[in-house]
Amino acid sequence: MSAQLCIRSARGSSILRLGGLQSHHINRPFVQRLHLVPRSLHSLSSSRKIRLSLSSFQSSCSLQSSLVKPTVRTYADRKESTGKAEADILVEELQELYEVAKDEFEIATESTDSSTIYAASDRESARDALNQLSEVYGLYITRPGEVENETETSEESPTVETQSNPAEVPQEVRDEVRRRVGHRIRELKNAVEALEERATED
DSSP, X not given: OHHHHHHHHTTOSHHHHHHHXXXXXXXXXXXXXXXXXXHHHHHHHHHHHHHHHHHHHHHXXXXXXXXXXXXXXXXXXXXXXXXXXXXXXXXXXXXXXXXHHHHHHHHHHHXXXXXXXXXXXXXXXXXXXXXXXXXXXXXXXXXXTOOOXXXXXXXXXXXXXXXXXXXXXXXXXXXXXHHHHXXXXXXXXXXXXXXXHHHHHO
């Protein structure tokens, strides 16, 4: 009976009044244990929240670190990472620009020969690609402050960005780049100018 009173006392206050002091003393530890359970759960929940928040903070820090953009790579860094000769690095960059300019020239030649409505804009695109190639080439073969006559471009040409720092290129590398690339650039420049003159005469 006392056990029943104990259980029922936790559910209603009317049994506590009927049971007297004995029921009160029996039920009190039980009620205290009931109060301790939520506190323990609350403590576990709080500590879990702290661990989750710390884990989220660490994950956020790791993600931010991985998203930090690397600094601009210098000429020496590119040489060391690729393992290529100094001149090869610059020649590859110029070769890509040369292929673009050559493709634009061929497109402009076809549209000019066919007298299409796109001929003028195609010739302008060919000129822009040639100017970009010439500017990058000129930066790589001349020391800072010098002017290279064979790479003169119009004042309206936008400033180009290079993959390497021209100021760090040794003079012997500049000479090799000039020897390996200069002739093809001059030929393409003459071809673009001839196409523009022919279009003007027509």
